[in-house]
Amino acid sequence: MSAATAKLVVLISGSGTNLDALLTSLPGSEIPAKVVGVGSDQDASGLEHARRRGIPTFVVAPGDFPDRGAWGEALGDAIAPFAPDWIILSGFMKLLPPGLVSRFSPKILNTHPAYLPEFPGAHGVADALAAGVEETGASVIVVDDGVDSGPVLAQRRVPIQPGDTEASLHERIKVVERELLLDVLAQVVSNQEGDSAR
Ligand code: GAR
Numbered sequence: 001m002s003a004a005t006a007k008l009v010v011l012i013s014g015s016g017t018n019l020d021a022l023l024t025s026l027p028g029s030e031i032p033a034k035v036v037g038v039g040s041d042q043d044a045s046g047l048e049h050a051r052r053r054g055i056p057t058f059v060v061a062p063g064d065f066p067d068r069g070a071w072g073e074a075l076g077d078a079i080a081p082f083a084p085d086w087i088i089l090s091g092f093m094k095l096l097p098p099g100l101v102s103r104f105s106p107k108i109l110n111t112h113p114a115y116l117p118e119f120p121g122a123h124g125v126a127d128a129l130a131a132g133v134e135e136t137g138a139s140v141i142v143v144d145d146g147v148d149s150g151p152v153l154a155q156r157r158v159p160i161q162p163g164d165t166e167a168s169l170h171e172r173i174k175v176v177e178r179e180l181l182l183d184v185l186a187q188v189v190s191n192q193e194g195d196s197a198r
Pocket residue numbers: 012014015016017018019046090091092093111112113121122123124174177
């Protein structure tokens with residue numbers, strides 16, 4: 001019996017180059033998953049990657065709500081109609097409120113541009129450069145209530161080269177992030193098939 005296609009909702013905050021890579025790679029891959037919706041906390045330029053492929057998008061901005069809890073509830077209400085099997089934070093730069101995490105946990109994954117638990121937070125690439133280390137990395141984790149503190153599903157080292165800038169290093173890390181995310185999706189989607197077969 002052929003497996004159902006896993007539904008993915010991706011959340012972004014910026015240019016969404018990793019989202020673009022995912023949308024390009026998934027259809028030709030053997031991973032039975034597709035992106036059914038893309039959301040953001042702001043009018044991010046990366047939403048265009050979804051729009052031009054006819055994928056629905058939504059924006060739920062924290063500034064439109066009285067507090068983080070209300071924003072999280074509204075963001076959850078925007079996500080829920082897609083009935084996602086997995087929610088992927090791909091450059092989503094806001095910490096999810098605990099209520100939102102518990103609503104979808106453990107089905108929220110996050111890609112991060114460092115070898116966690118090294119350099120968590122919003123400046124993982126700059127922090128690695130500032131620390132003067134010889135290598136950093138990329139990670140895909142399960143989201144919990146902390147800052148990039150959930151279980152690591154995949155990670156790989158990325159060497160820092162002499163003369164690296166934040167931009168040059170980040171570009172090389174993103175190449176690895178894109179591969180890791182596909183590896184993780186292949187893994188979690190096939191586990192899900194196993195679950196539903198039981
Ligand atoms: C990616 O490197 C992602 O890991 C990072 O933002 C970048 C988004 O790039 N996320 C974080 O730093 C979250 N802490 P993109 O917009 O070009 O896909």
